[in-house]
Amino acid sequence: TTVFDTDQAAAGYALNQFCRSLMDADNRERFHADERAYLDEWPMSEDQKLGVIARDLNGLITLGGNIYFLAKIGASDGQSYLQIVSSMTENDAAGHAEMMLNGGRSPDGNRYLHEWKDRT
Template sequence: MPLDKPYAGIPGTTIFDAEQSRKGYWLNQFCMSLMKAENREKFKADERAYLDQWPMSEDQKQAVLARDLNRCIALGGNIYFLAKIGATDGKSFQQMAGSMTGMTEEAYRDMMVGGGRSATWTGKEEKK
């Protein structure tokens, strides 16, 4: 019997719940492996070979290779784990978040300093 998820209809939002956690388990385990310097070096040396050591779906691997963090989240990734990919690439969390909204780092920062996005934001607004 499926669980009632009253939070499932929030536009533009993926809730990391138990279902997402199960879906993204190996993706998130891969991300956590990047906490060790030797694993970051192995990943940077041959990303595909390193990813192939993990029982992730091909869609998950392709999303990582493309650094499509929105797709990673849709495939069960948790942003706090995915941040390890950004750190491996030398990117700040702010740079990552900006890329996920299609905004520059500066435009994203300015939006957040200004109080964040509107509750009615659709992602189709003009992006600086």
């Protein structure tokens, strides 16, 4: 888990502002017409820009992205929030919904980083 603290907020400020810009229909249209050109208007790192293009939300979180802003990327692609967050897990949307309806992910095997060492 990446803690969204003041350092993360500072690192992701431009990224999160870009995401916020997608709330405007004209900006969404400009972004989808030429993603790279629109991203180059923002003072984001190259890794952040590549993460947006790849839709690598987990990677963008480590680069300062806030999930509530990052979700606007998926929403601009026509995805539901369920589809967006399930793309960050090992489940598809249906499997993720079922897991959540059954009480969420078990803490067994999810408490410590060393429990994830063999996962991709």
